[in-house]
Amino acid sequence: MYQYQHGKTGSNRELIRVENLVKYFPVRAGLLQRVVNHVRAVDDVSFTIKEGETLGLVGESGCGKTTVGRTMLRLIEPTSGSIIFDDRDISQLKGREMKDIRREMQIIFQDPYASLDPRMPVGDSVMEGLNIHGIGTPQRRFEIMMEVMKWVGLEEYHARRYPHEFSGGQRQRIGIARALALMPKFVICDEPVSALDVSIQSQILNILKEIQSEFHLTYLFIAHNLSVVEHISDRVAVMYLGKVVEMTTRDELYRNPLHPYTKALMSAIPIPNPHLKRERTILTGDIPSPLNPPNGCRFHTRCPFAMDICSQEEPVFHETKLDHWVACWLTD
Amino acid sequence: MTNAENKIATLDVEGISLQSVSLWQITWRRLFRRISAVIGMIVLGILILIALTAQWLAPYDPTIPMMDMNPPEPAKPRQDPCIHAFGCPKDQPQHIAGTDGNVRDQFSRLLYGARLSLMVGFSTVTFAIIIGTVLGAIAGYIGGWLDNIIMRFMDVLLAFPSLLLAIAIVTVLGPGLINALLAIGIVSIPSYARVVRASVLSVREMDYVSASRALGGDMTQILFRRILPNALTPLIVQGTLGIATAILDAAALSFLGLGAQPPTPEWGSMLGAERNQVFTAPHLVFLPGIAIALTVLAFNLLGDGLRDALDPRLAHIS
Numbered sequence: 001m002y003q004y005q006h007g008k009t010g011s012n013r014e015l016i017r018v019e020n021l022v023k024y025f026p027v028r029a030g031l032l033q034r035v036v037n038h039v040r041a042v043d044d045v046s047f048t049i050k051e052g053e054t055l056g057l058v059g060e061s062g063c064g065k066t067t068v069g070r071t072m073l074r075l076i077e078p079t080s081g082s083i084i085f086d087d088r089d090i091s092q093l094k095g096r097e098m099k100d101i102r103r104e105m106q107i108i109f110q111d112p113y114a115s116l117d118p119r120m121p122v123g124d125s126v127m128e129g130l131n132i133h134g135i136g137t138p139q140r141r142f143e144i145m146m147e148v149m150k151w152v153g154l155e156e157y158h159a160r161r162y163p164h165e166f167s168g169g170q171r172q173r174i175g176i177a178r179a180l181a182l183m184p185k186f187v188i189c190d191e192p193v194s195a196l197d198v199s200i201q202s203q204i205l206n207i208l209k210e211i212q213s214e215f216h217l218t219y220l221f222i223a224h225n226l227s228v229v230e231h232i233s234d235r236v237a238v239m240y241l242g243k244v245v246e247m248t249t250r251d252e253l254y255r256n257p258l259h260p261y262t263k264a265l266m267s268a269i270p271i272p273n274p275h276l277k278r279e280r281t282i283l284t285g286d287i288p289s290p291l292n293p294p295n296g297c298r299f300h301t302r303c304p305f306a307m308d309i310c311s312q313e314e315p316v317f318h319e320t321k322l323d324h325w326v327a328c329w330l331t332d
Numbered sequence: 333m334t335n336a337e338n339k340i341a342t343l344d345v346e347g348i349s350l351q352s353v354s355l356w357q358i359t360w361r362r363l364f365r366r367i368s369a370v371i372g373m374i375v376l377g378i379l380i381l382i383a384l385t386a387q388w389l390a391p392y393d394p395t396i397p398m399m400d401m402n403p404p405e406p407a408k409p410r411q412d413p414c415i416h417a418f419g420c421p422k423d424q425p426q427h428i429a430g431t432d433g434n435v436r437d438q439f440s441r442l443l444y445g446a447r448l449s450l451m452v453g454f455s456t457v458t459f460a461i462i463i464g465t466v467l468g469a470i471a472g473y474i475g476g477w478l479d480n481i482i483m484r485f486m487d488v489l490l491a492f493p494s495l496l497l498a499i500a501i502v503t504v505l506g507p508g509l510i511n512a513l514l515a516i517g518i519v520s521i522p523s524y525a526r527v528v529r530a531s532v533l534s535v536r537e538m539d540y541v542s543a544s545r546a547l548g549g550d551m552t553q554i555l556f557r558r559i560l561p562n563a564l565t566p567l568i569v570q571g572t573l574g575i576a577t578a579i580l581d582a583a584a585l586s587f588l589g590l591g592a593q594p595p596t597p598e599w600g601s602m603l604g605a606e607r608n609q610v611f612t613a614p615h616l617v618f619l620p621g622i623a624i625a626l627t628v629l630a631f632n633l634l635g636d637g638l639r640d641a642l643d644p645r646l647a648h649i650s
Binding site: 070105162 | 352
């Protein structure tokens with residue numbers, strides 16, 4: 001059996017700490033391509049993830065969830081802020097050191113059709129990381145690849161097939177296998193099920209859960225489907241327009257959401273009982289442009305409880321209860 | 333790595349005989365289903381065969397005038413075609429396509445011309461593709477000011493009519509086949525550079541490229557293993573169509589006397605040399621012209637077929 005190098009040390013140790021992460025994308029215009037504005041995709045985001053836990057990251061499309069994930073892996077360079085992984089700030093690492101860190105953190109992509117190289121047999125895709133890092137002999141890499149394929153429920157003969165010969169769910173398993181082949185400690189799941197049929201979603205979620213408990217993995221689970229997040233997360237962070245507005249344990253968030261935005265999201269979850277009456281918070285309007293976010297609290301333009309102060313001063317992200325963080329003037 | 337790759341290729345599990353099919357195999361199959369592409373391939377196959385075996389097929393040396401040779405009756409300039417099977421007197425030497433103004437066997441010249449034209453097409457396009465790919469890949473992958481400099485220079489090249497620019501280059505370098513090839517190659521670089529840059533730009537953003545970066549791949553690995561193989565399909569179509577254009581341009585330069593120099597058997601220069609005899613000896617003008625048209629048509633048919641076969645929108649239909 002292919003063994004993970006790091007032990008199954010259940011602990012409360014922080015594996016990841018993101019501090020004041022900022023990513024502005026410059027907007028260039030004109031003949032000289034001067035920077036005229038910035039898209040504030042991620043604006044001062046901080047959170048921690050403990051070893052072995054799953055942090056869910058939810059929010060509307062375009063709120064910066066994916067940018068947070070990709071910045072943490074340095075697939076996108078952060079504008080400022082630090083990413084502390086395993087007690088090391090990786091936001092400035094270069095070359096060899098960064099390459100070594102990449103063995104420990106991996107990503108599973110949203111679109112299973114775009115995430116596999118169409119010209120390579122999938123076995124080669126799964127082995128890619130092993131080849132890049134020169135792990136073991138070619139023979140050993142091949143064995144590891146076969147082993148990992150089995151974890152995600154694929155057969156040996158699948159290895160030599162090409163991506164176009166697989167269904168979306170199978171491709172997503174291959175994507176998971178590729179991420180796991182390097183034995184990472186931390187995996188970012190960037191909406192891994194949102195492109196799949198509902199019947200396949202639960203399969204993939206269960207695979208992710210099984211693998212997590214078996215190998216003591218830590219997940220950042222990015223999604224916009226609150227039911228999926230509830231199923232898989234230990235803690236949940238809610239993002240709105242580049243900022244985290246609320247973060248707490250899953251049970252607390254789903255039972256007692258404090259931020260009006262979270263409440264609105266919760267009331268949008270469909271429930272199967274048509275006779276059940278519930279209080280609904282319906283948001284009006286669109287998410288404002290991250291090019292020019294509103295002053296004060298970014299949510300005040302759509303907030304049903306907006307007060308004067310909301311449009312003037314930005315609320316501080318603070319801990320109202322034990323492990324329940326929120327950025328809203330209502331809770332101050 | 334090769335060891336493991338072989339294993340994947342030959343991997344077979346008992347009871348499962350399903351074959352895996354790569355994208356290339358699918359393209360190939362689809363290509364064979366298109367009649368126009370098949371016709372193009374057949375014509376090209378014949379042309380290539382002729383080019384390879386010209387020295388055995390040709391009855392005469394294509395460059396040596398046959399004055400006073402072959403007694404009892406020496407060949408005359410611009411003699412009409414004489415084919416024994418079609419009733420030409422047996423005592424006359426056989427010239428399937430007649431002789432040209434310098435008493436050279438036109439048929440032999442046409443056969444050798446195929447060799448030259450194909451060589452021109454493949455060599456200029458290979459030259460242009462190599463340089464165009466390097467420039468386009470740098471521009472697309474690195475981007476920034478380098479992208480700007482390279483592509484603006486390509487725009488400048490593209491702004492000239494290609495034949496005019498080729499004539500200018502040949503004028504500077506001096507007439508001759510090699511210089512003509514160089515000129516045509518240079519003129520066709522921009523179209524390849526553009527195609528490569530555009531597809532590198534789109535492939536670069538694919539998730540499997542991000543995945544390679546997340547796995548720790550460095551820039552060169554990603555460029556050569558991930559981006560280029562996936563970015564080169566439009567180049568195949570462009571290249572095939574480009575061969576046709578290159579052959580046509582080379583013929584035009586030779587027609588103007590700037591390309592292949594006599595006595596080299598080149599279709600364009602054969603056409604140019606005899607163009608005043610179009611009414612008295614039409615076979616000397618039309619046969620090289622038809623040869624050029626046929627070759628260009630074959631490459632265009634194949635190119636169009638390839639374009640359809642490689643169309644990503646049809647990727648799921650096998």
